[in-house]
Amino acid sequence: MNILPNQPMVTASRYMVVAGHYLAAEAGIKMLEAGGNAIDAGVAAGIALGVVHSDQVQFSGVAPMLIYVAEQDRVVSLAGLGYWPKSASLQYFIEKHKGCLPLGLLRTVVPAAPDAWITALQRFGTMPFGEVVGPAIKFAREGIPVHPVMAHYLNQYKDNYASWPSNASIWLKNGQAPVVGDLLVQTDLASTLQYMADEENAASGKGRAAALEAARNAFYEGDIARKIVAFHEKNGGFLTADDLSGYRTPVETPLSTKFREFEVFSCRPWCQGPTLLQMLHILDGFNLNAFGHNSADYIHTVAETIKLVFADRERYYGDPDIIDVPIDQLLDPDYAARRRLLIDPEKAWPDMPPAGEIPGFGGISFSPHANSDRVSASPDTSYVCTMDQAGNICSITPSDVSFESPAIPGLGFCPSARGSQSFVLEGHASAIAPGKRPRLTPNPSLVLSRERFAMPFGGPGGDAQPQGMLQVLLNHLVFGMDIQTAIEAPRFATHSHPNSFDPHENKPGRLTLEDGIGSIIGEGLKNRGHDLEWLGERSINVAGVCAISANLKTGLMNGGADPRRSARAMGW
Numbered sequence: 370m371n372i373l374p375n376q377p378m379v380t381a382s383r384y385m386v387v388a389g390h391y392l393a394a395e396a397g398i399k400m401l402e403a404g405g406n407a408i409d410a411g412v413a414a415g416i417a418l419g420v421v422h423s424d425q426v427q428f429s430g431v432a433p434m435l436i437y438v439a440e441q442d443r444v445v446s447l448a449g450l451g452y453w454p455k456s457a458s459l460q461y462f463i464e465k466h467k468g469c470l471p472l473g474l475l476r477t478v479v480p481a482a483p484d485a486w487i488t489a490l491q492r493f494g495t496m497p498f499g500e501v502v503g504p505a506i507k508f509a510r511e512g513i514p515v516h517p518v519m520a521h522y523l524n525q526y527k528d529n530y531a532s533w534p535s536n537a538s539i540w541l542k543n544g545q546a547p548v549v550g551d552l553l554v555q556t557d558l559a560s561t562l563q564y565m566a567d568e569e570n571a572a573s574g575k576g577r578a579a580a581l582e583a584a585r586n587a588f589y590e591g592d593i594a595r596k597i598v599a600f601h602e603k604n605g606g607f608l609t610a611d612d613l614s615g616y617r618t619p620v621e622t623p624l625s626t627k628f629r630e631f632e633v634f635s636c637r638p639w640c641q642g643p644t645l646l647q648m649l650h651i652l653d654g655f656n657l658n659a660f661g662h663n664s665a666d667y668i669h670t671v672a673e674t675i676k677l678v679f680a681d682r683e684r685y686y687g688d689p690d691i692i693d694v695p696i697d698q699l700l701d702p703d704y705a706a707r708r709r710l711l712i713d714p715e716k717a718w719p720d721m722p723p724a725g726e727i728p729g730f731g732g733i734s735f736s737p738h739a740n741s742d743r744v745s746a747s748p749d750t751s752y753v754c755t756m757d758q759a760g761n762i763c764s765i766t767p768s769d770v771s772f773e774s775p776a777i778p779g780l781g782f783c784p785s786a787r788g789s790q791s792f793v794l795e796g797h798a799s800a801i802a803p804g805k806r807p808r809l810t811p812n813p814s815l816v817l818s819r820e821r822f823a824m825p826f827g828g829p830g831g832d833a834q835p836q837g838m839l840q841v842l843l844n845h846l847v848f849g850m851d852i853q854t855a856i857e858a859p860r861f862a863t864h865s866h867p868n869s870f871d872p873h874e875n876k877p878g879r880l881t882l883e884d885g886i887g888s889i890i891g892e893g894l895k896n897r898g899h900d901l902e903w904l905g906e907r908s909i910n911v912a913g914v915c916a917i918s919a920n921l922k923t924g925l926m927n928g929g930a931d932p933r934r935s936a937r938a939m940g941w
Contacts, residue, residue: 376932378853381940383758385926386410387915389426389751389829391937392513393417396504397755398939400496407755408436408494411763412486413501414753416562418767419482419782420508420555422751422935424522424540425829428505428558429588429782430769432482433636435623435815435825436493439760444815446623446636447489449767451479451616451785452804454607459793459801468793470871472529473774474606476788478807480588480597482767483565485618487585491578492620493761498584499566506566509559509781512552518909518935520549522748526772533775536783540771558781561593589613597784600777608784626700628653631822631846634815638686638694641869642812645835645842647678650705651712652843662848663859663886665893666714671843672863672880672899673712675836677722679866681708684724684732687798688806694798695730717898720877721865733796737867737875750811750829752915752936756926762917764825766811766834790869810834810869816842823919824852828931830912832869833862837912841929845918852918852929859885860911876900883908907933 379385384407386397397414401407411434419428432449454477462470470476487498494501515523523530524546530536531544542551565584568591572583587593594613601608625634626646633649635642651674660667685694698704708725724734750768774786790807792799799808810831816824824845830837837860844855864879878900882891885906895901904910913934919926928938 375857376853376930378851379928379938379940381926381928382924383941384410384756385917385928385938385940386414386753386755387917387928387930387936387938388414388753389418389913389915389934389936390421390516391935392421392508393753394937394939397753399504400501401757403500405496406494406759407757407761407763408489409496409501410755410757411753411765412489412494413504414755415765415767416486416502417505417508418751418753420505420558421513422519423555424519424771425749426751426767427769427771427782427785428482428562429480430482430767430785431787431809431811432485432765432767433640433809433811433813434485434489434763434765435634435636435813436489437760437762437815437817437823438493442819444623444625444634444817446621447485448619448621448636448639449481449485450639450806450809451481451787452806453478453788453791453801454609454612455803456609457607457801457803459795462793462801470789470791470793474601474604476774476786477601477606477608477784478788479608479612479616480784481616481618483588484585484616487581488618488620491581497577498569498581502562502566506559506562509555509562512554515547515549515551515553516935517549520547523547525748529772535776535778536771539776539781555781557779561780561782564592589616593780596780597777624696624700626650629846630818632817634817636812637689638696639688639806640809640812641682641686641835642814643686643696643699644678644682645812645814645839646700647681647705648674648835648839650700650702651677651709654706654709657843657847662844663890665890668861668886668890668894669714669717669897669899670712671839672861673718675839675863676718676865677708677711680722680724680734683721683734683867685730685798686808691802691805692798693730695727698727715897717878718865719898721875732798733794735792735794735797735867735873737873740874740876749831750834752813752827752829754825754827754915754917756823756825756917756919760921762815762823762825764813764815764827766813766827768811789871792873808869814838821921823921824916826914826916828912828914829934832866833910833912836862837914841914841916852916852927856914856916856929856931857907859883861886862911881910883911909933
């Protein structure tokens with residue numbers, strides 16, 4: 370599905386915003402023009418994505434982020450991912466739902482994004498919540514034209530929307546999916562955001578920190594919380610007032626690893642972010658330039674690397690507050706060297722390889738349901754990255770769809786259904802447990818070479834996210850492509866692993882390729898045992914990557930936006 374024409378690379382010297390939709394990019398730019406910093410801009414754009422991409426991003430969803438604080442020369446991570454309610458349990462889903470996670474209210478985890486946005490403003494921003502949320506309120510209240518990506522997904526999931534009257538009233542038009550150009554008005558969401566801004570304003574006399582806390586409390590303890598809890602009580606959900614009021618976004622030290630002269634950062638293994646670091650460790654032992662870009666040797670090596678790392682993800686990744694994740698061992702160069710030896714240059718693994726054995730750590734892998742149908746990308750998630758003249762950087766991957774659970778009547782949003790990324794399997798690292806986080810697919814990243822180079826990047830795409838991000842990173846840093854060309858270059862993805870979304874299907878040996886890779890290369894891959902599926906040009910099924918590539922010596926910032934989705938770069 371081709372959505373947009375190829376895009377020019379945008380160059381700026383003062384500030385840059387790249388976001389999954391042009392209106393979100395505009396929202397971020399307005400904050401920078403008003404004197405805000407990159408964090409203010411990132412929050413404004415991220416919240417706006419919950420309006421202009423409300424099929425894929427919910428204001429009440431997740432918002433993991435990495436922030437570089439230039440004055441402190443420090444990278445921090447805001448988890449932005451909620452926990453399973455205290456009353457949820459693995460046994461409930463085993464006994465009542467035969468090991469499945471049904472669509473609907475029961476997938477709900479504590480909404481994390483509102484607290485994450487406000488925590489970012491409190492700790493690292495400069496502007497009030499009411500100002501940064503202003504563009505989102507305008508877009509929701511006055512409406513936006515439905516864009517091609519949104520129209521595609523609203524149509525694909527129209528039966529889901531129709532099954533909940535509150536969702537149908539927002540995202541359907543006379544019971545049908547809207548078409549490109551139809552006006553999408555989200556009045557209830559506008560009112561919800563305005564209420565939070567009003568509560569902040571009412572507390573403004575107590576100082577900025579107290580006013581921001583009032584906006585946060587409006588969601589987690591005030592009228593919004595009461596409506597969420599009442600809906601769950603009425604409809605058999607798990608979420609309680611205590612679950613909401615007790616939530617605070619962890620502010621953490623992220624993980625990082627060296628790749629050549631660069632330091633690459635990710636969030637911790639409550640998400641799949643560390644897979645990117647593992648992949649780079651393995652690939653650092655190959656002469657990628659000698660293979661040639663997108664040659665059969667190159668694609669085979671990268672795809673087999675991804676398989677090995679996803680096998681480790683499946684066995685070991687989970688909420689590190691609840692389970693012991695051997696992350697130091699997984700990121701050890703010696704471990705990567707051992708895993709590298711499992712790549713046969715002439716033969717593909719027919720399925721997901723075995724996970725690496727790490728002494729002292731057990732865990733089991735999920736046995737996925739094989740499905741040989743054509744690959745369809747996970748539609749959830751968008752992305753925004755920002756950078757200001759002082760060198761502050763945001764990398765944010767907000768998410769959660771509006772077609773997996775009911776919207777709360779009168780509020781205009783669906784509380785986070787991210788429970789869909791947990792596993793109903795005793796002993797699995799990401800098995801459901803009260804107070805535990807699912808293993809999240811959204812995974813913002815950041816590359817730094819102090820005083821020389823900076824690159825925040827990420828994008829939507831479910832399990833394809835780190836695969837697309839890896840290829841863009843290698844295109845840029847190894848093969849020397851400019852950032853827009855690196856993003857637009859043909860990509861591929863492997864699918865032998867259990868899908869992160871329930872029911873965790875897989876496609877053993879499947880390798881999807883964009884047509885631009887070419888049939889001759891495809892034949893070489895097929896001869897190695899890959900089960901090929903061709904996707905056409907610039908497919909939405911290989912992630913939608915956005916990035917900023919900044920030369921810190923000259924101060925120039927180049928913004929790259931993926932034409933596979935509806936992304937845009939804006940800067941000055």
